[in-house]
Amino acid sequence: MTILAIESSCDETSAAVITNGEIRSNVVATQLIHTLYGGVVPELASRAHQQHILPVADKALNDAKVTKKDLDAIAFTRGPGLLGALLVGTSFAKSMALGLGIPLIEVNHMQAHVLAHFIDDPKPAFPFLCLTVSGGHTQIVKVSSPLEMEIIGETRDDAVGEAFDKTAKLLELPYPGGPLIDKYAAAGDPNAYAFPLPEMPGLDFSFSGIKTSFMYFLQKQVRENPAFITENIADVCASIQYTLVDILLKKLKKASRETGIKEIAIAGGVSANSGLRKSILEMGQNQRWNVYIPAFEYCTDNAAMIAIAAHYKFIEGDFCDQTVSPLARMDF
Structure with a gap:
């Protein structure tokens, strides 16, 4: 069971790979631009996630020595968090899961923080x-x-x-x-x-x-x-x-x-x-x-905690509905 996990709830873009409950990679890109404003600016966070998410996910796969074909599921942070930031990670995870034809797992950010204790x-x-x-x-x-x-x-x-x-x-x-x-x-x-x-x-x-x-x-x-x-x-x-x-x-x-x-x-x-x-x-x-x-690396926002949460949800078969229908865009 190999899962790629994506975290994008605030100002860190992160991706991790987990196999059978063992973290094989955990990559985090921190957004430094917010220091200029004394706090996180949501719009700037969203744009930075768009820039970082592909190279971060690619590095996570390379560090774990796996390819897209090795993945059994994609996990992502559903919330809570900044709306625009979450949309970037959600859209990336959904499109990748649909493209690969594998299950999609949504994870609650705060539950993932708790489950970080089961990494080590x-x-x-x-x-x-x-x-x-x-x-x-x-x-x-x-x-x-x-x-x-x-x-x-x-x-x-x-x-x-x-x-x-x-x-x-x-x-x-x-x-x-x-x-x-x-x-x-x-x-x-x-x-x-x-x-x-x-x-x-x-x-x-x-x-x-x-x-x-x-x-x-x-x-x-x-x-x-x-x-x-x-x-x-x-x-x-x-x-x-x-x-x-x-x-x-x-x-x-x-x-x-x-x-x-x-x-x-x-x-x-x-x-x-x-x-x-x-x-x-x-x-x-x-x-x-x-x-x-x-450990310090699992305290702040990171995808490893999303991955361990997704590991347990995968075992229970707790997947997202990925049905795509044109009726979803029609207002009756």
């Missing part, structure tokens, strides 16, 4: 809880099988990845700012400044309030000392990172206690944050959890 060993045992954290999502997912997942907690407003990026922008750090906060935080005191924690019921999150609080904090400090940010960048970054990670782990700890599940994983772009990785390992020791953290 060690793999979590079922059921497990996965804290899925990215620029657009913050969720606690109960995973009962590769294709059976339940969201038991999620953000009511902004995602934690957006909170990292917006606070970085307030600090006048270039995009993407989240990794830079992590970098500066390594040399700072996480207890230098305190920020109020949101009060949310159950297992849900909220990050809009802390962004506002951080903005007012900076405005006050800069009024009193215009050089405040420059002089205290490490401590400020360490403090806001500590607060955001603390919000995440308190809810994850509560979820573990309520469900009784001690198999704990993290996934998504923010799972690359060193502060989160270190803190969840420390909490895991205190709570006697088995903690699973994906």
Whole structure:
């Protein structure tokens, strides 16, 4: 079973090849143009995907030492993501599958982040809880099988990845700012400044309030000392990172206690944050959890996670309907 997987949900064009559950190639083309604008510009992302998708897919096949004739299916990211970016990957995958006469598999981007844990060993045992954290999502997912997942907690407003990026922008750090906060935080005191924690019921999150609080904090400090940010960048970054990670782990700890599940994983772009990785390992020791953290290359958007998700869907025969009919274009 050999599958070519395509990922194009945001600003990375990626293709991967998987054979019988083993990743044989994983190619990612990053779009650097967005750094000029302080964030992802959807139209520019779509155009870059159009430029990158063919050479990226071709390299993935070459790196895996397979040809189009060796493929048994094509997989793609159905969503969530930027509409135009998704359309590029979807159109490419559909046309290639139709041209080769092989099945097409659609994959949910967030489920793929969770299943990235099944690319390499060690793999979590079922059921497990996965804290899925990215620029657009913050969720606690109960995973009962590769294709059976339940969201038991999620953000009511902004995602934690957006909170990292917006606070970085307030600090006048270039995009993407989240990794830079992590970098500066390594040399700072996480207890230098305190920020109020949101009060949310159950297992849900909220990050809009802390962004506002951080903005007012900076405005006050800069009024009193215009050089405040420059002089205290490490401590400020360490403090806001500590607060955001603390919000995440308190809810994850509560979820573990309520469900009784001690198999704990993290996934998504923010799972690359060193502060989160270190803190969840420390909490895991205190709570006697088995903690699973994906390799850095499988944290951010990549096609390998789409491929492993497609692997399990192929086993179940979960394919897309590829019927093409002129009636689809007629409005009765």
